[in-house]
Structures are given as C-alpha cells and as structure tokens.
Amino acid sequence: MTLLAPPLLSPLRIGKRMSSCISLATAFNEIRSPSTRKLVRVPPPAAAADCLYAIESAGKAFTSWSSTTPSFKADIFRKAADVLGSPEFSKQNVRGEGDEAGMAGYWASLVDVKATKELLVQSATLPYEVAGDVLPSDMGSDAFAYKRPMGVILFIIPWNAPLGILMSSVVPALAAGNAVVLCTSEQSPACQQLAGDIFKEASRQHFAGLPDGVLNTVHVSKEDATARVSEMIAHPAVRKIAFVGSDLVGKIVAAEAAKHLKPCALELGGKAPAVILDDANVEAAARAVVSGAMISNGQSCLCTKRAIVQRGIANEFIRRVKAIALRLKVGGGCKMSCSSSEAAAENIVSMVNDAVNGGACLLAGDMKHDGPWVQPHVVLGAKPGDRLWDRESFGPVLAFAVVDTVEDAITMANATSYSSNASIWTEDVGAALQLSRRITSCRVWVNPSTLGADNGGSPSAFGGSSGYGSFDIDTFLDSQLVCLSPSGQERRFFLFDD
Template structure:
C-alpha cells in the first residue's frame, strides 16, 4: 500500500494513512510531506522501535521539486497495489489519474468548502461557538474547516454580531505567548494568498466586519459578509482563518447555497427542531453532516470521506476495510461434478 499524507495535521493524518492498511495485513510505503518530513520519519521510527519488522513501514522523504516524479514512480511500481491520498483536490486529480493509468484503486480525501447552515430557529450562541471553532481552529488549515456560513436572513444580523464578538477574543501569534490561542499559517506566502482572496471579495462588494490583519505567516481571524458568486472566496477553498457569510431566505435557499460548490466533505446544520434539521441534512451534498455540531469532527469508528471534488472512498470504521483488502471467492469441489462437454 502507498499512503501519501499532508503537512497540516502531520501526526494524525500520517497515522491514518498507515493504521488500517497495517491492520488489514499490508506493508505500507508512506510518502512523507515535504512540509514536515521530520515528523513523518519519526512516525516510521516509532513504529519500528515498537516492534514492526524491517520493511513493514517504509517512509520516503524527498525535496519539494522531486515530488511529482516520486509520486509517479511509486504509483507505477508493481509492488504498490493500492493508494490512499490526503491533500488538495488539485493534486488529488493527478494521483487519481496516475492510479487509473495503472488500474490501481485509490482512496482520496481531498479539499473542502464546508458550510454551516444556521436556520431561523437555531440556538445562535451554540452556532457561533461551533463556527468559531470550525473556522479558526488550526488556523483554518483543516479539510473540514468551516469556510461558509449560510444563515437565515431573519437571524443574520444577530448571528454576525455574536460571531464577530467571539472572533475578537481569538488572537493568533506565538501560541506560547499569554492570551494567544491560534498559531501561524504554513507560510507567509499562504497568508498573502488568502489576503488576496479577501481583497478580491471586498473589491466585489463584500463587507469585512472583522479582519484582515496579516503579519508574516500570522493571520488574525477574518469574517467576510455578503459573498457572491463573482468572488473567488465564494467557490475556492481558502485553507485559512477566514469564514464567509451568506444571507438567505428559508431552508430551500440555504440548501441551494450549500450545494452550490464543487466540494462535498463536511457540513453542519443548526436548528432547535431536530426533525427539520435532519431533513435539511439529508439533502446536503456532503459525505459528512453534523446537526448542532461543528464541521471539524472526526471519530475513528466512523466512515470519513467526501463526495464530488472532495474525493471518494472512506477512512475509518469497518467501511475502510474494503479500501485496503481484496474481496475474493474461493471454492472447494467436494463431489464429482457433471460437465456439459
């Protein structure tokens, strides 16, 4: 098995790329992220020291410029039977193409643009807490991060006011410093890329009730209100501490807005009426949906994965066994058999 893990949650996502394949009896090659090769090498060392034999877990590191060639050679190698990849949709398409060329199954967990639907009867305080966590935890560098809030117009002003107040309490910087709860982005270049997306939204008429403060790789929580389809932030994953707000009229409009995305990984619905929320959740095009909870939520015993451009296949739970095994049919003939020829 070949596992390709990203940098944004280096321990848990690399472990996920290894754990179930190993449990299913496979040996694994882990292609480390060029963004955190030391962490991924350490995981291999820990597993070896724990008693796994030579060759059971193999960690490959490389220079960033060598990534395309390394991935192509690994997938083409006859020893690799299946591939699992966690990362961007852009790279996921490349991995899927290479795997298909060699007729090798691939499990892809890709990008997201997770929406939170706040219905007109929602507990706004609970919704604000979940959105703040989902949007800003790990600086928004999570595939499940809340990128979009789709809120009923009846409660939109109150919701935005409370979300801004909450976000003001979340300071980014050196996590070791007093009062700092958020860290840095992956790079200063990432901060500039995200800031450019915010600038584009403002140029097209969006409001900015909070943000956009950038200092190197540090970006403070940012809220963009009134996004429309002509803005880059409407469709593209920011992968940063930015959340957008869309105001809609009614559940049908909220659903239409939620599904107006190429992505479909995680989503959430907030309503005091669970039956109503369930009806909405069933119609959202996502692999995962939480009612009255954050979009950033994973449990090892649950099937994790997306639809549309967020990938296919599932990590976690019994559902993932099929991703790392082959279903076979073996027969035993116990009596003489009649053949028609």
C-alpha cells in the same frame, strides 16, 4: 534489482531500522519554521534508488505480515498508543510540529497526541473486522468470499496534522495486513517519521512492534516530488495509492495512477458549510462556527468555511460571531498558529480582497498579512463565483451568506464542488434529519462544529473536489471467491454427451 542496506547518514525509515539515502551526492533540504524561519531539519531527499529500496522492503515484509494474527496486530496498536502518550514522545511531537509546520501547541496536543492516541487504542479492534462470507450456490457446491490484504500501499500524507492524519490513514491498511510506503510532506518529514519511531519504541519496550519493512518512510524534495511519486506509482509491487491533500494535486495523482490501472483513495479539500436556522441556539452556534473556522488557522479540510444563516436571527448571530472573532489573536503562544508559508498567507488575503472588491463586506480582519501571519477574517456577502466561496482558502476566514428560507439555505450549502463536512444548527431534530439528507456533504453534524464531536466509525467516502474512496479497513482489502465442489460429485459437461 537487489539493493543492500546503505550506511547510516541521514535517515529514511525502513521498517524499524534507520537507513540513509543511497545516493550520497543528493543535496540536502532546508526545512525552516514558517513562524521563526529557524532551520529545524535538513534530511536529504530520497533518490529513485531509495524509493525502490523502500518498495522492495515492503514487498518482502508483506509475505509474513499478511498472515500475522489479529491479536498480534491489536497488541502493536495498543502498545504504540502507550508510547505516543508518554511525555517524551508527546512533547517531541508538539515541539516538532511547531518547528516544522508552525503549528500551535494546542492543536498539536489535541489532534496529533490526544486524538491519535485514542485512535490507536480503538484501532486494536480493526484486525478482527477482516471477515468473509459464505454465499449461496447451485448443485451442492460451497462458495466462500474471502477478504485479503492487497499488498504494498503507497501513502502520500500532508503536513497540516502530520501525525494524526498519517495514523488515521495508515493504521487501517496495516490492520488489514498490507505493507506501507509512506511519502512524507516536505514540510513535516521529521514529525511524520515519528510514526516509525513510535512503533520502534513499542517493540523495544513491549516486544510488540512492526516487523522490518512493514512501514517504510521516504522523504522527497518539492522539486523531485513529481518524478519520485510517479516512479513509485508505476512500480508493479504498489497495488493502491492513498493520497490526502489538495484537489489540484489529487487530480495529478489520480491521473498518474490511471496510467497503470491502479485504484486510488483520495481525501481532498473541503468548503464545509454551517447552516444556522431561525430556531438555533445563537450563542452555542456562534462559538462553534468561529472555533470551527479558525482552529489551526483554518488549515483543515474540515474547517467551517461558509456560514449560511436564516434572516430571522442573522443580525444577532453575525454580531456574536464578529465579537468572538475580534477577540482572537495570532502569534507566538496563542492558540492560533501562522499559515504554512508567506505565499499561503498572500493567497488568503488575495481571496478576501477579491470578495470585498466584488461587493462583500469585511466584518473582521485587516486584509493584510505579516509574513505568514494572518488575522481572523469574517466576510459578509460572499457568493458563488467568488474565489472565497468556491475555492479552499486554508486560512482563518469565514464567509457569510444570509438567506430567507430553508430551501435557500440548502441551495447555498450545495453551491460548491466540495463534499466533505457540514453542520446544521436547529432545535428541531426532525427538521435536521430531513435537511441533512438533502445536503451533499458526506458527513453532517447536527449542532456541533463541522469538525464534529466524534469522527469514530463515520463514513468517509467523499465526492466531487473532495475526492473519492474511503480510508476504512475495507478499502485496503481485496475480495476472493473460492467455490468448492465435493470430489467425485457428478457434473454435466456440455461438450460431452455422456
């Protein structure tokens, strides 16, 4: 089926060009700020024909993009970094995240502008990492292992760091030579469409932008998301699905992909523990743990959600954590933002209530919410089996457990189905290295927050409820073996005697 570019209405992003929804009868979405309830965007959701149009555009663009030189790709990423760092785009992103997702300006500036700009600069080296190998073989032939791009990759990206998560996920696939169809979150479509705007502006200013069809953006409504995503996964041109979000939705995406024998990369939830040993720097650990738990209102899978402290310093450490947490404020102009919705705030408070009713002690917080606003909460005595311990709260809540021994700390740290990040606080480097090997988290930080000091180059192959696969360049490449025998070289064919 060949689809013509539709007339301009309200935009989808097809490569560098803006196009509209093909189905003009499609209802408009109402996207309101969770903090102000102000109507901020009304893009129409994509119909089935729109998604097909995006996938076909990606498939056509892949042919030429897959053979693009590494130097050209590197130049695109460097120029895109310059554009993102410009006052116009950085302010537009910060304002948009506040409007659409209720993000605090501090978080949007730190993660989705500063860190994402650095990511794009560093990504200029990625196209040069696509390398094959020469393998040993018998009878004088040569064997070559090539790495090559897969084709069209479908990305489904969340709202909680709209541009940062998008770029860190999509750029390795682009660097590998794949074409991308991006399904935005219904809570942040305009912020995530900014990625296409950045590459378009890079082309306008520097003649180094993505060709049409390489990066395609479709918006879907919450009501139609299941149908649209299922249709896109089933499309023969889509070779792989990359999903970032909750483990509940991740299971649905994985099951749908399995119907068509398509691989997935899933980065899902987290319940990151911070293990604080008796010899830890109490002040530094307390500040980092609170910051790791409460930043962006706790709405990151890498946020510190469980603090496991040895009894020798427990009283002092808990006192400092409580004092720091009580100083934090939420509201307009503060560094802490609101929750994504009032329903999310209700769930956070419900989890705290359940833990307290089960015997835990509330050290900070009021077990209430004002619309989407939730004050920081610190809970002592939460345990495995409590929802607050077992499930991702995605809110400003820190659960405490006090243990006697290092063995107890390891047991408690691993008492979860998640395996994203962890941190260890100790002055004994040798002990930290031994302990880190026994914690099931895929990334362990010694003495910074669970959000880490620098994620660059770190492994990201998760497990359990945190997903599976990785989001580095290798995960978006196929391998091909080519065996070469010299022409005329004598071979023995077992079907023949001569």
